[in-house]
Amino acid sequence: MEFKYQSGFGNEFASEDSRCPGALPEGQNNPQKCAYGLYAEQLSGDAFTAPRTNNQRSWLYRIRPSVLHEPFVKFERGNITHNWDEVEPNPNQLRWQPFDIPKKGAVSVDFVEGLATVCGAGDPKSRSGISIYIYACNSSMGDRCLYSSDGDFLIVPQEGELLITTEFGKMKVSPNEICVIQRGMRFNIGVEGETRGYVLEVFNDHFQLPNLGPIGANGLANPRDFLTPVAWYEDRDVKHYQVINKYHGYLFQARQNHSPFDVVAWHGNYAPYKYDLKNFMVINAVAFDHADPSIFTVLTCPSAKPGVAIADFVIFPPRWSVQEHSFRPPYYHRNCMSEFMGLIHGKYEAKEGGFNPGGASLHSLMTPHGPDEDCFEKASNADLKPEYIAGGTMAFMFESSFSMAVTKWGNETKVDKDYYLCWQPLQKHFDPNWKAPGSGKDKEQKTYSF
DSSP states (O other), X not given: OOOOEEEOSSOOEEEEOTTSTTOSOSSOSSOSSOGGGOEEEEEESSOTTSOXXXXXXXXXEESSOTTOSOOOEEEOOTBOOOOTTSSOOOOSOEEEOOOOOOOTTSSOOOTTTTEEEEEEEEEGGGTEEEEEEEEEESSOOOSEEEEESSOEEEEEEEESOEEXXXXXXXXXXXXXXEEEEOTTOOEEEEOSSXXXXXXXXXXXXXXXXXXXXXXOSSOBSOGGGOEEXXXXXXXXXXXXXXXXXXXXXXXXXXXXXXXXXXXXXXXXXXXXXXXXXXXXXXXXXXXXXXXXXXXXXXXXXXXXXXXXXXXXXXXXXXXEEOOSSSOOSOOOBOOSSEEXXXXXXXXXXXXXXXXXXXXXXXXXXXXXXXXXXXXXXXHHHSOOOOEEESTTOEEEEEEESSOOEEOHHHHHSSBOTTGGGGGTTOOOOOOTTOOOOOOGGGSOOOOOOO
């Protein structure tokens, strides 16, 4: 199967399936009669009156309008919940071992059935908050699609490729790539066996690229590296096709007798997209100290308060570490943000043991965290020569200003009850008779060859 994309973040795209040239109307959005007998339908991601700079909408030209379905009825939601009060709050540092994937050949579990809420906060009815899920499945969705009325999905595959069909076209998303499917967009996920990953849903607004400020015009995730699918349609009659809608944290299903992926052409700036994490341009300290992790932000969903995010998607990719006179790993920290971390592959530098691909950790608002004892001792005594770190590794973080609650499922599934032990061997090194070896000005400046 061939996958074609258009390049750019937030662009005004125009695309039509090559089988129907001229399907896009010229000079207007809603002609009296569309070419090929198509229906015109607008999908709005923002209010009509939102400022032009951040107003997102697309026009779809489809074989049948999306309204052509039977009434929605309740659908079993499994482990999806936004009830943040079902268990008592847990402020402890939390770590999860890799979440189980249903074995291929066992009971069939698709993407929808394999979604489970780990933690979150807020309320989709008031369009304020986030939810974090694990998905673990072994089967494709078949004649079933999903869309969320609650928020935008940021999907991070960890094990297995995702073959995603959307109303805008097709995408293939592999581990070490991400994709964003925004509110209201219908999609179907195909898999080839055991598949696992992470999902961040934001209720408030859409993801955008972080501002670069003094960094300048280039760096971090470059807009040209984001890919949006080209138009592709199928004109397929299907008896009882399932359209599943996530609404107020519940699932509902409606049946229809045709494929929803019948969009022949579309134009606009509200569309799904993917990004390859290997394209991230790392910015880092080259003199001293460990810079804040905000320099690794790929996408952000900002709040109304300047500089404070509803959610940031942050990665920790392979990079050079060259700081002198510095403790190079992440510092010990208490944070007014909540930090949920996952590992796609490799070993995370601050905790090489116990934090495994397909697992996760949560350090809640103001809960202390930092390197384990082994990492602290090694980094405190290491020869500070240039070092390539995180090779073969990709860890990420969903960081949020919300104080997140863990669900009942999250509190009972794959929890590492010994996580706290990784800090217990930390020793007291305090010496009241310590003498400074000399000021920083007296220290010899070293020169290294790479």
